[in-house]
Structure formats: structure tokens, C-alpha cells
Amino acid sequence: MATMATQRVVMMGTGARDLVGATLDWLTHRTIPVLIALGVAAAIFVALSAARRLLAPRAAAPMVAGHPASLGSIARRVAGRTKDYFLATLSLEIVSTNIGAPELLQRAFTFAFTIAAVIQGAVWLRALALALIERRAAGRADASQFASALGIVRLLITVVIWAIALILILDNLGVNVTGLVAGLGVGGIAIGLAAQGIFSDLFAALSIIFDRPFAVGDQINFGETWGAVEAVGLKTTRIRSLTGEQIVISNTNLLGKELRNFARLERRRVLVKVGVVYQITVAQAEAIPGMFRQIVESDPKCRVVRSGLVAFGASSLDYELQFDVTTSSYDEMYAERHRIMLGILQRFDAETIDFAYPTTVLCTAAPDGKAVDPRETAIVSTPGVPPGDAPATPSTVRGRLARVIGGA
Numbered sequence: 001m002a003t004m005a006t007q008r009v010v011m012m013g014t015g016a017r018d019l020v021g022a023t024l025d026w027l028t029h030r031t032i033p034v035l036i037a038l039g040v041a042a043a044i045f046v047a048l049s050a051a052r053r054l055l056a057p058r059a060a061a062p063m064v065a066g067h068p069a070s071l072g073s074i075a076r077r078v079a080g081r082t083k084d085y086f087l088a089t090l091s092l093e094i095v096s097t098n099i100g101a102p103e104l105l106q107r108a109f110t111f112a113f114t115i116a117a118v119i120q121g122a123v124w125l126r127a128l129a130l131a132l133i134e135r136r137a138a139g140r141a142d143a144s145q146f147a148s149a150l151g152i153v154r155l156l157i158t159v160v161i162w163a164i165a166l167i168l169i170l171d172n173l174g175v176n177v178t179g180l181v182a183g184l185g186v187g188g189i190a191i192g193l194a195a196q197g198i199f200s201d202l203f204a205a206l207s208i209i210f211d212r213p214f215a216v217g218d219q220i221n222f223g224e225t226w227g228a229v230e231a232v233g234l235k236t237t238r239i240r241s242l243t244g245e246q247i248v249i250s251n252t253n254l255l256g257k258e259l260r261n262f263a264r265l266e267r268r269r270v271l272v273k274v275g276v277v278y279q280i281t282v283a284q285a286e287a288i289p290g291m292f293r294q295i296v297e298s299d300p301k302c303r304v305v306r307s308g309l310v311a312f313g314a315s316s317l318d319y320e321l322q323f324d325v326t327t328s329s330y331d332e333m334y335a336e337r338h339r340i341m342l343g344i345l346q347r348f349d350a351e352t353i354d355f356a357y358p359t360t361v362l363c364t365a366a367p368d369g370k371a372v373d374p375r376e377t378a379i380v381s382t383p384g385v386p387p388g389d390a391p392a393t394p395s396t397v398r399g400r401l402a403r404v405i406g407g408a
Contacts, residue, residue: 041091048087055079074131081127086120089113114172122165129157136210152234153206201235204251208232213255218263219330222254267324268333269305272341275316275356276348284353285309288319291351295343296323302336316356 055076093113096106133153171177207213209232214220218229220239227241237254239247262268276288292307304323311318323340325333348355 037095041095044091044094045087048082048091049084052080052082052087074128074135077131078124078127081123083116083120083123086116089116111172115169118165118168118172122161126158126161129161130154133157152202201251204255205232205234207255208237208251213259214261214263218261220262221260222257262330263328265328267326268328268330269322269324270333270337270340272321272323272337272344274319274321274344275313276319277354277356278317280317280353284351285317287351288353291347292319292321292344295347296321296340298343299336299339301326301332302340313356315358 089109089112092109096109167177167181214229216229216231220227220229225239225241225247227239227247230238230240230246232238232251236248236250239249241247274288276285288309289307293304296302296304302323302325304321307321307323308319309317310320321340321344325336327333327336
């Protein structure tokens with residue numbers, strides 16, 4: 001092992017001496033072309049640097065909160081991350097192919113340019129990825145709520161990109177990277193299995209950031225739970241329920257359920273059921289849907305969908321009223337429903353239409369078996385008094401019934 005290392009050191013020393021010797025000999029015999037080539041390379045470097053400086057001020061401008069950057073500004077931002085060492089090696093690589101440089105020197109130029117290009121590519125790729133993420137998150141009014149998740153995303157992107165760049169550099173240096181790649185793959189699988197739950201919730205948080213099923217402040221429903229989203233973290237989402245308590249649920253479990261986002265409603269639909277007594281007239285029954293429409297559409301935010309008689313109930317004529325309120329706010333819908341139901345109550349009172357409620361009517365049978373309506377006043381004949389001259393009283397009614405039953 002020591003012998004092989006020594007041999008490599010000796011070979012590197014020999015190669016360096018050969019490179020220096022060939023370069024000096026080349027410079028001695030081609031001084032003027034070399035100077036011209038260096039001048040051209042310097043001019044190319046200055047031109048590229050000037051172009052970068054023109055882009056850099058606009059590229060470095062911060063994104064306005066809540067306003068995503070345009071693709072053009074992102075492109076300028078990425079171009080502004082161009083490094084001097086890349087421009088220098090690029091300039092030398094351009095001119096070196098036309099000045100007849102020695103093979104060893106040409107290979108050295110190419111190697112330096114390759115390493116610089118790999119590093120520069122990693123810088124560009126990282127800048128582009130982060131700019132696109134910021135553009136995606138900038139459109140959210142609640143982007144600050146996801147600062148921790150975005151920080152983790154930046155870290156993961158940086159680690160992955162620079163790990164790939166390092167592997168490419170080592171490969172260009174002649175290092176066998178097969179074992180390194182295999183080791184990184186096995187290590188990544190082990191870490192992923194060990195932290196499966198954490199990574200699952202993390203990627204669920206990223207899905208919330210980029211897919212935007214809801215935002216902080218939105219009213220959502222999942223399962224039997226209703227509430228407003230208070231915060232979205234790396235692992236959990238916190239929701240304030242309608243009854244006041246805070247509900248904490250993991251991001252993975254939350255996205256695994258059917259979600260209803262009420263903040264994105266263009267309108268809310270309300271159903272009101274009304275039961276009226278059977279004693280109303282047909283004309284009144286026909287007029288009730290028109291009354292509903294007048295009451296609902298007295299507010300321009302409300303619109304009747306349908307209304308009418310839907311059933312003959314056991315104790316009532318059953319009506320349904322469906323109307324839309326053009327708002328996403330539950331509180332506004334609640335207030336409109338209160339106004340409309342109060343308006344129905346007032347209108348029915350003015351039209352002498354009674355609301356129905358469960359009732360039971362007991363009918364008494366007469367001696368001949370016919371039903372006696374208890375609401376009718378009984379007129380009973382009294383000896384010596386013509387029928388109709390004496391008012392019927394409870395006592396006379398009871399006496400007459402007793403005589404009839406007793407056979408009197």
C-alpha cells in the first residue's frame with residue numbers, strides 16, 4: 001500500500017515537472033501569440049463580468065411579500081450568481097484551443113474548467129431551486145407561518161446539490177465513486193426507515209405549502225371536526241375548533257382525510273324548513289313561496305334557489321326554502337339566515353298564517369255513535385224552556401248526557 005502511494009506521488013511529481021517544462025518551452029517559442037491569447041481572454045472576462053454586473057442589481061432585488069417574482073427576474077437572479085473563477089476558466093478554455101497549447105497544459109485548462117463548471121452549476125441550480133420555492137411561497141399571505149418548513153427545504157436542497165457536485169468532482173479527479181454512491185444510498189435508506197414518520201409529516205407539510213389545500217385562517221372540516229387553521233408546522237397542524245379547544249393533528253393524517261375548505265366558497269347555501277297549519281286557505285298556501293322570495297331577495301347578497309310545498313305532514317303542511325348567500329364567511333351567512341327567518345315570522349303574523357306544532361285532537365262519540373266535535377257548542381233542551389232560549393252550560397250538558405245514558 002505504501003509502495004503504491006509512493007509511486008503515485010512520484011508520478012504526480014514527474015507530471016508536474018513535465019507540465020512546467022512544456023509550458024516554458026511553449027511560452028519561449030510562441031510568446032506573441034500567447035500574449036495575444038491572454039489579451040483576448042482578459043477581454044472576454046471583462047465583457048462577461050460587465051454583463052453579470054448589469055444583471056446583478058436587478059437580480060439581487062428582494063421579492064415583494066405576497067407578490068411572486070416573474071420568471072424573468074428569477075433568470076436574472078440566477079445569472080447574478082455567476083462566479084469570477086468560472087468566468088476566468090471559461091475565458092481561458094475559449095482561447096486555449098486556438099493557440100496550440102501543449103497537451104498537458106490544454107488538459108490542465110480543461111480540468112480546471114470542468115471543476116469550475118461543476119461548482120458553478122451547483123450554485124446556479126441551488127439559486128434556481130430556491131428562487132422557484134420562494135416564488136411559490138410568495139403568493140401566500142401566510143408565508144411567514146411556513147418559515148421553518150422552508151428553512152428545512154433550503155437545507156435539503158443545498159445538501160443534495162452539493163453532494164452531487166462533490167461526486168462529480170471526485171469522479172473527474174479519477175476517484176472511484178461507485179462505493180461512495182452505494183454507501184450514500186444505503187445510508188439514506190437506513191435514515192429514511194428510521195425517521196419514516198418524521199419525513200412523512202415533513203413532506204406532507206411541503207405538500208400543504210406547494211399544493212395549497214388550505215391556508216392559515218381558513219375554515220376547514222375533516223371527519224367530525226370543524227375549525228379554523230391556526231398554524232402549520234413541520235410535523236403537525238393546529239386547528240381552533242368552533243367550540244374553542246385547539247386540535248393538533250399530524251400533517252400526514254390530515255392530508256389522508258377528505259378535507260372541506262369553506263374559505264374558498266363563492267356562496268353558502270342555506271335550507272330552512274317551515275311547517276304551517278292545515279287550516280290555511282289554498283290561496284294562502286299558494287302565496288307562501290312568493291313571500292319567501294320577497295323576504296330573501298330584499299338583500300342583494302341573497303338569492304332564492306327553490307321554495308315550495310314538499311310534504312303533507314302529520315300535523316302540518318311542510319315547506320322548504322333553499323337560498324344562497326354570496327359570502328364565504330360563516331358569520332355573515334348566520335346573520336342573513338337570522339334576518340330571513342325573522343322576516344318569515346313577521347310576514348306570517350301579518351298574513352294570519354299559523355306555524356304548526358304537534359297536536360292531538362280527542363273526539364267524543366254521541367249516543368248514536370257519531371263523533372262529536374269538541375269545538376262546537378252543545379245546545380241542550382231544558383224542560384219548560386224552548387230550544388235556543390237557554391244557553392247550554394256544562395251542568396246542563398252533563399245532566400242531559402246522564403239522562404240519555406240512564407234511559408230517562
